[in-house]
Amino acid sequence: MPIDLRIAATSLLEAVPLPVFVVDRQCVITYFNKQSQRHYDPIQIQEGMPLGEVLRSSAILQLVANSIEVNAPQKGQFEVGTSDIAYKVTVNPLIYNYNAQPSAQAEQPTASQYFAVVIEDMTEARHIERVQRDFIANISHELRTPLTSVRLLTETLEDAIDTDPDRAQEFVGKIETEVQYLSELVAELLELSRIESGQTIMTIEPIEAERLVREVMARMLPLAQRHRVQIGTDIHQGGTLVVADRKQITRVLINLVHNAIKFTPSGGSIIIGTLLQEDQHTQRFHVVDTGVGIQAEELSRIFERFYKTDRARAKADFIGPGGGGTGLGLAIARRVIESHGGRIWAQSKVGEGSTFAFTLPVAVRSEETDGESIHSTGL
Numbered sequence: 001m002p003i004d005l006r007i008a009a010t011s012l013l014e015a016v017p018l019p020v021f022v023v024d025r026q027c028v029i030t031y032f033n034k035q036s037q038r039h040y041d042p043i044q045i046q047e048g049m050p051l052g053e054v055l056r057s058s059a060i061l062q063l064v065a066n067s068i069e070v071n072a073p074q075k076g077q078f079e080v081g082t083s084d085i086a087y088k089v090t091v092n093p094l095i096y097n098y099n100a101q102p103s104a105q106a107e108q109p110t111a112s113q114y115f116a117v118v119i120e121d122m123t124e125a126r127h128i129e130r131v132q133r134d135f136i137a138n139i140s141h142e143l144r145t146p147l148t149s150v151r152l153l154t155e156t157l158e159d160a161i162d163t164d165p166d167r168a169q170e171f172v173g174k175i176e177t178e179v180q181y182l183s184e185l186v187a188e189l190l191e192l193s194r195i196e197s198g199q200t201i202m203t204i205e206p207i208e209a210e211r212l213v214r215e216v217m218a219r220m221l222p223l224a225q226r227h228r229v230q231i232g233t234d235i236h237q238g239g240t241l242v243v244a245d246r247k248q249i250t251r252v253l254i255n256l257v258h259n260a261i262k263f264t265p266s267g268g269s270i271i272i273g274t275l276l277q278e279d280q281h282t283q284r285f286h287v288v289d290t291g292v293g294i295q296a297e298e299l300s301r302i303f304e305r306f307y308k309t310d311r312a313r314a315k316a317d318f319i320g321p322g323g324g325g326t327g328l329g330l331a332i333a334r335r336v337i338e339s340h341g342g343r344i345w346a347q348s349k350v351g352e353g354s355t356f357a358f359t360l361p362v363a364v365r366s367e368e369t370d371g372e373s374i375h376s377t378g379l
């Protein structure tokens, strides 16, 4: 190949954001781009190495062998087990006979000496696809269950309405609960999709950390009292101004406290707290309960859309109204906190309780330069 062309071809391959290998007819690597080294790290790829030492999948190697044998392009999709890991592989014979003299033999195409193997990692795309499929399946399920209840309750109500007014009243109550759940589900779905599509307009303003905590405390106190759960605050550096959309953050805190109330048996206690982090740039908020707790393997999943722990699904720990939640609250909370530039996490011990915490960025006041402190203690 003329030297200029070789340089151009090489830089082209280096610009491809996918692993590319060139192999000879013995399936030995004669060229690989930087991306392949990055992708297959820690394997130290070298020219002269059999491709089989890098790609361990016999199915992919078979595809390359087929392409060599038939001297024609080959394509395939390969999955690794039942996981989302999947690769799209394309093998192309390289037409490479610059030195060949035009002759009568040119009529007969000669077999290529080199083959380009391009590997496309489909894992991410597969994962997104699966999440979307699960999401639709979940929505359908979450809608169908209460709708079925409403249908059955209405039928029974029709029978009882004349003969047994007390029972009829009971059914009306149950229908109301289901309808309330459905409205909540639809509202939360809309909110989540609005947040995810970036349609929610955030009204960001500096707010005192203490004010957020006190407001949520006041709003949740009646529910806590009704369920005989103690509720208190633990405010440090409450005067810190955080940069936040007050409505959204209040809703996140309310959801955390509501969860804490739901999953804490009577006699337990809940603390809503806030505290300036050591870095002085972030304020932490937390809701600590002495409730049922969450198992370690479930803890990593509770921020997923629709995820409810087995106990929550079994409704074993539900107390009071709004008990049968949608499983969307924490997913919304995570989106909200992350869109504020914060972080949200949970810690828990089964039987001892859970702590949900998040951070928000601290507002920088212009008066700071005048020597006024931004952080008065709110104790």
Ligand SMILES: Nc1ncnc2c1ncn2[C@@H]1O[C@H](COP(=O)(O)OP(=O)(O)O)[C@@H](O)[C@H]1O
Pocket: 255, 259, 260, 263, 289, 291, 292, 293, 294, 302, 307, 308, 309, 310, 311, 312, 313, 324, 325, 326, 327, 328, 329, 330, 331, 354
């Ligand atoms: N404080 C808590 N204690 C125990 N489990 C909790 C707590 N908060 C959340 N969870 C678990 O996380 C799940 C998801 O919470 P969330 O997204 O708010 O959904 P929902 O409250 O609608 O069930 C709950 O169903 C429950 O299993």
Ligand SMILES: [Mg+2]
Pocket: 255, 258, 259, 325, 327, 329, 330
């Ligand atoms: Mg909730």
